[in-house]
Amino acid sequence: MARIEFHNLSKRYGPVSAVDGLTFSPTPGRITGFVGANGAGKSTTIRMLLGLTRPSSGAATIDGRPYAELRDPLRSIGAMVDPNVFHPRRTGRDALRVIARAAEIPAPRVDHVLAAVGLTNAARRRTGGYSTGMRQRLALAAALLGDPDTLVLDEPANGLDPEGVHWLRGLIKSLAVEGRTVFVSSHLLAELAQTIDDVVIIAHGRLITHAPVADLIARANGPSLEQVYLELTQSLTDSRIKETS
Amino acid sequence: MRSLIAAELLKLRTTRMLAVCVGVVVLFAAALPIFSGAAAGHRGEPALAASSLADFLHAPAQLTGAAVLLIGLLAAAGEFHHRTIFSARLEEPRTTRLLAAKLITLAAVGVVVGFAMDVVAAVTGAIVLARHHVAIEPLAHGVPRLAVVLPAVIALQGILGVAIGALLRNTAAAVGATLVWAFIIEGIMPIVTNQPHLTNWLPSGAIREVTSSHTPAGQLVPVAAAAVLLAYAAVLVTATVMLDRSREI
Numbered sequence: 001m002a003r004i005e006f007h008n009l010s011k012r013y014g015p016v017s018a019v020d021g022l023t024f025s026p027t028p029g030r031i032t033g034f035v036g037a038n039g040a041g042k043s044t045t046i047r048m049l050l051g052l053t054r055p056s057s058g059a060a061t062i063d064g065r066p067y068a069e070l071r072d073p074l075r076s077i078g079a080m081v082d083p084n085v086f087h088p089r090r091t092g093r094d095a096l097r098v099i100a101r102a103a104e105i106p107a108p109r110v111d112h113v114l115a116a117v118g119l120t121n122a123a124r125r126r127t128g129g130y131s132t133g134m135r136q137r138l139a140l141a142a143a144l145l146g147d148p149d150t151l152v153l154d155e156p157a158n159g160l161d162p163e164g165v166h167w168l169r170g171l172i173k174s175l176a177v178e179g180r181t182v183f184v185s186s187h188l189l190a191e192l193a194q195t196i197d198d199v200v201i202i203a204h205g206r207l208i209t210h211a212p213v214a215d216l217i218a219r220a221n222g223p224s225l226e227q228v229y230l231e232l233t234q235s236l237t238d239s240r241i242k243e244t245s
Numbered sequence: 246m247r248s249l250i251a252a253e254l255l256k257l258r259t260t261r262m263l264a265v266c267v268g269v270v271v272l273f274a275a276a277l278p279i280f281s282g283a284a285a286g287h288r289g290e291p292a293l294a295a296s297s298l299a300d301f302l303h304a305p306a307q308l309t310g311a312a313v314l315l316i317g318l319l320a321a322a323g324e325f326h327h328r329t330i331f332s333a334r335l336e337e338p339r340t341t342r343l344l345a346a347k348l349i350t351l352a353a354v355g356v357v358v359g360f361a362m363d364v365v366a367a368v369t370g371a372i373v374l375a376r377h378h379v380a381i382e383p384l385a386h387g388v389p390r391l392a393v394v395l396p397a398v399i400a401l402q403g404i405l406g407v408a409i410g411a412l413l414r415n416t417a418a419a420v421g422a423t424l425v426w427a428f429i430i431e432g433i434m435p436i437v438t439n440q441p442h443l444t445n446w447l448p449s450g451a452i453r454e455v456t457s458s459h460t461p462a463g464q465l466v467p468v469a470a471a472a473v474l475l476a477y478a479a480v481l482v483t484a485t486v487m488l489d490r491s492r493e494i
């Protein structure tokens with residue numbers, strides 16, 4: 001099972017620090033939520049892990065190696081970074097066939113993952129006509145294509161209707177039951193709380209905490225993950241406001 | 246690399262761009278000899294001769310080259326426009342291999358489309374010549390040379406298209422820059438520098454010289470023109486590879 005590690009990872013865009021010295025490692029075989037406000041640095045962190053963005057310093061590795069050095073990346077780690085990554089004139093099935101062909105994944109796997117995300121009936125429709133929820137499902141299917149034991153999902157619930165969110169929760173849980181590691185980012189805390197085992201909270205690009213959800217709630221004596229999150233991030237936000245004033 | 250090339254071919258096959266471009270090329274290659282045959286001998290147009298077969302082959306080459314260049318531009322820049330570059334980079338994180346696969350694929354597409362153009366133009370041309378009772382001499386008048394050189398030049402145009410598209414990462418900018426270069430810069434440069442022969446060293450001029458059957462004084466011989474074209478492609482590809490090392494998506 002692939003082990004994801006972030007070592008003192010930082011990313012600066014000019015004077016702005018998007019990610020600031022992140023060090024943590026999601027526990028293999030568990031669902032880890034990656035939580036933070038919009039602009040906290042979640043997507044940048046995930047993009048650095050996947051080699052789509054270069055770190056300013058530090059490293060993000062999978063089994064000790066950067067993504068770019070993985071021999072068979074799609075079979076090691078399945079990633080969903082953005083639902084809008086499909087050519088609008090290509091059918092959903094063809095979009096996955098292209099990925100499968102490049103990664104030498106057997107063609108029957110395409111229909112298998114399309115069924116797994118409930119897109120069999122829309123498989124031969126062009127993705128330009130897909131709803132946001134359907135594109136999310138297709139992006140999830142792409143992440144599952146290589147049957148990886150580790151999944152990295154960036155805001156997978158964005159744009160999903162309540163039924164879609166319910167379906168996604170079931171899917172993530174079923175993936176975890178199969179023994180996969182799931183690292184899922186979201187700013188929708190209430191939604192995530194029902195799914196995850198561990199949580200990594202970041203604010204302003206910095207790590208606030210990494211702990212099992214149950215321990216965190218018990219330790220903070222808070223009623224919910226949302227309450228714990230607000231308490232943990234408030235002090236950092238206050239100190240930021242003092243720094244800038 | 247084979248799987249990446251297969252994926253690139255599948256990308257081209259699963260959108261309409263390649264089919265539309267090939268359709269236009271085939272139609273054009275078939276129509277030109279028919280129109281030339283109908284116009285020959287009228288209103289000052291020269292009568293058909295055995296050497297006309299070479300002209301029939303040469304006539305659609307410019308459009309075919311432009312079509313393959315456009316396919317290359319859109320295939321490379323389109324990855325950024327449609328954001329398919331994200332999944333492409335997840336499949337193959339080494340950008341140089343990804344670019345190499347696209348270059349090889351477009352070169353192969355150029356060769357195939359070029360030969361298709363050859364065959365269609367030659368067959369239609371032969372029928373037109375036969376109907377006008379003109380001798381068909383496929384092994385004379387530079388026809389065999391053109392049949393080989395034209396697909397090679399069209400393949401090079403595919404490579405140039407990919408390099409420009411990957412360099413600019415924007416379809417409108419890539420198409421616009423290519424049009425401005427071909428129709429404005431290449432026209433102005435020889436005038437501004439007062440070097441009329443400079444035209445032959447620029448991409449469009451070099452393409453023209455590679456396929457020309459005779460070389461007047463001051464013009465490039467076809468081999469030198471081919472080397473100039475290869476140099477342009479090499480510079481663009483190198484620039485793209487160097488820039489990709491520091492650019493993010």
